[in-house]
Amino acid sequence: MSEFNTHRFCTAPLLDWSDRHCRYMWRLLSKHARLYSEMVTTGAILHGDQQRHLQFDAAEQPVALQLGGSDPQELAECARIAEEWGYSEINLNCGCPSDRVQSGRFGACLMAEPDVVAAGLTAMREAVSIPVTVKHRIGIDDMEDYPGLTRFVEAQANAGVDTFIVHARKAWLKGLSPKENREIPPLNYDMVYQLKKDYPQLQIVINGGINSIEECQQHLSHVDGVMLGRAAYQTPTILAQVDSQLFGGETGPDAIQVVEQMLPYIEQEMQRGQRLNHITRHMLGLFQGLPGARRFRRYLSENAHKPGAGPEVLEQALAQVTQAA
Template structure:
């Protein structure tokens, strides 16, 4: 089986981010971009098999195209989890080979797997045998002292031989000893040129650049060297930056308006109230919507103070926006 389905367009994606990119975050981002590929938070394969699947794997139809990121290192377990996810309608299954947290290392998955490309290849092969949708890998440019360009190319070559066609490359190495996960997102220097050279070495593969990208418009220049860009913290903290993605990357005629996005948020909030879902699950993701705009502080304050009140609903979002929309572009 494997990869018989259509690959999601790789030109622009929003990164998987723990505690952030849940279904409510993604549904909000869909009001800003219809075309970007959205990722779930990383979910361990064991949790998919044994946990609350509706909570872990739930998503709305409007979230397509959507990829599930799995953590794990046992080929059979990953294959079973991938099959469950594919049956639920995910458009892509992505294997995490980049997370450097202690918890991930102790479970023998994440970035430490870069030390064992043969095992990663076995995982990819098992997942591809289990599902029709594409199986992709997200990884670093190296770990600890295993960080030469030759090491990176050998890793990609071996995993590609198992059938992986798409590699999302965080353009930093990971120090598994001595740096916290937070520091691993900032301290190791970015090396975009190394990712460019990886694409030049493997032109038949799809290479997506990730790490430190903070200018949605300017990042288009990377597409002269690689196949796509993946944004993380910028997309989350300054979500309005996503409003130009469909036009700049996918040829849409126009950008969404703030008024239109607000209308979509009010509909989401009303649906949450009908379903008994606390509004705070949405509002925590939308605090940055008016970043840098007049009234942004009041927007954040009203939402933060009111979202946990019993019965909070669309009226709270409407009230919070009053300070912003009359003057916002």
């Protein structure tokens, strides 16, 4: 498609889902996927528990931190901190439509203020040596469609940003909930394709409603990269096809192998005080569509949260699958 290939396949920043335990599992499935953290606000980093918000396993690399905020000084300071923690990229959230995010003046509402976004991205770029990128919608509310999108993109490109992750839906900030904003506004992939045609020098990554590797391949004939969110979370073994189908590498492990490879990680994390269910909650979809999937989910759901539950609970859940096979 172009000289860009750093973001050919990415997993999306998913609030409450794409934490470090989830990303560790995703990395087992694909060596080449670029992984994104949950959105972390500048306030949480500057005034909260940095260890909790920023810690990750080196095996997750390349991993990007997604920031929520709009104050250039705070964004620059958080970008510096993230670079010190070892992140490979800083991504600014200009796509989240929740009321809480709007009241904090970040997320999708920032699409109405392209100069504010550009100031923040400039400050971050000057503060770090790692790439700074932006994730946004194709528009918000009554913002005129393609001209509004190009005005926003041009302002950020003029600030030196060359990678844009575009959720191919408008966000309706008035009248729709965050969940409805993920489903009701119609997808407009053609608008994202047009963006790549008109700005070939930019790296354009498409996001929204993509559910299979076949769909990824279709999009990659028009843009530089694809980003999967809920599909990667709900059916994580999709990621096992990424390296072979999109990068010419080897097929990733199957679900049973992933469970086996997670056991040492779980043991190590539990020695550090983590609870089993905080890790295994991300594994419930591993056997989606396979015999024994329901029994696996049920066993983990009923037992992983119990006091004293350890790796043996995951082994027993796996036995539910192998008995059904």
